[in-house]
Amino acid sequence: MRPLTHPAYDGVFSLTFEDRSLNLALMTVLTQSGLGLTKKEKSMAVTKDQVVTWLEKTAVVLNDNKQYLTDLDAAIGDADHGINMTRGFNKIMEKLPTVIDKDIGNILKTVGMTLFSSVGGASGPLYGTFYTRAGTVIISKEELSNEDLYNMLQAGVEGVVQRGRAELEDKTMFDAWAPAMTALKSAVDAGETTVIALEKAVAAAEQGMKATIPLQARKGRASYLGERSINHQDPGATSTYLILKALLESVKERSE
């Protein structure tokens, strides 16, 4: 009798089989089902490649929605949100190859600094703070667990709030971030997979984005319009939703 030594069996059950082909078949089933993964492998949710893909997809989706974001901003602001966000992310795409060998934290910090230096207005410093803070809490990591992912995004959102002092229902990007982070937290705490956790976060962000429509703006340029800001979707909440959706798609695509 030869004991099975494949790590797939660690902590699952211990069996001994004479039949070599049965051993192999069992190992394959366990590995494919995820039961064969060690605890560390299971908890690692997002790779550096997926983070890089996230940034690339963000640049694409913002360019695809440049006019849409600008139109939303034309209604309650100064018609530059699409222009601002694409200028920033196109610059990030230029810089990305120069930092591709760095860890996730340093890559995100570079993203933040690039937004600070290339985008003016409200959204440059706000999203600049988001990525800089997000990168700082996961500095030197090459891959992220679900908890790291939550902590990273949460630190970014806290930075946005510290900088912009937005509260819920002020009709800002925070109205998309806040419900997304609540949904992400409960999914991560419940031990959901990264894809399911992010699906829940994106659905919550979308709801939060749509819920900005009936609100009167209390922050930023849109607040100057008073009641005339009602019945329009906030552009920043919309770009936040697009950014989170790009993250979900990157993780989904690269974990298939």
Ligand SMILES: Nc1ncnc2c1ncn2[C@@H]1O[C@H](COP(=O)(O)OP(=O)(O)OP(=O)(O)O)[C@@H](O)[C@H]1O
């Ligand atoms: N204090 C704030 N906190 C959080 N988000 C804010 C705040 N002020 C504005 N925003 C977000 O920024 C978005 C507008 O971004 P945009 O790129 O159009 O900058 P801007 O407001 O035009 O900047 P400026 O007024 O300096 O030209 C809003 O839709 C809103 O979501």
Ligand SMILES: [Mg+2]
């Ligand atoms: Mg604007």
